Amino acid sequence: MSEAMRLCRIDEIPDGTARGFLIGEGPARLDFFVYRRGEQVFAYRNACPHQGTPLELFPDRFLTSDRQRFLCSTHGALFRTDDGYCVRGPCKGKSLQPFTIMSEAGWLLLPVSESC
Numbered sequence: 256m257s258e259a260m261r262l263c264r265i266d267e268i269p270d271g272t273a274r275g276f277l278i279g280e281g282p283a284r285l286d287f288f289v290y291r292r293g294e295q296v297f298a299y300r301n302a303c304p305h306q307g308t309p310l311e312l313f314p315d316r317f318l319t320s321d322r323q324r325f326l327c328s329t330h331g332a333l334f335r336t337d338d339g340y341c342v343r344g345p346c347k348g349k350s351l352q353p354f355t356i357m358s359e360a361g362w363l364l365l366p367v368s369e370s371c
């Protein structure tokens with residue numbers, strides 16, 4: 256297996272849901288979330304492009320109730336799940352910052368360079 260940290264098994268994230276990760280501490284802390292759709296996974300930094308706050312109020316609650324968009328709980332911005340583009344709200348036209356992860360043999364992996 257390549258130089259990477261195991262985050263979780265892909266099947267630990269139910270299809271159509273997202274899971275947040277906090278890795279490390281202090282200025283090196285990484286705050287991101289992973290959304291799974293079938294065999295695809297999409298990862299973004301957990302920072303709204305409006306004011307930089309985390310999207311979720313409750314653990315792993317990144318999606319609207321119909322699971323079609325990511326929701327920023329602070330002011331209600333909505334983002335497409337496949338590219339993080341904001342379609343409604345105060346940061347309309349901006350995007351969530353993609354976050355690099357890998358998958359291998361059923362595991363989600365964080366490249367070591369991302370954790371330094």
Ligand code: FES
Binds near residue numbers: 330
């Ligand atoms: S901080 Fe996300 S919409 Fe304002």
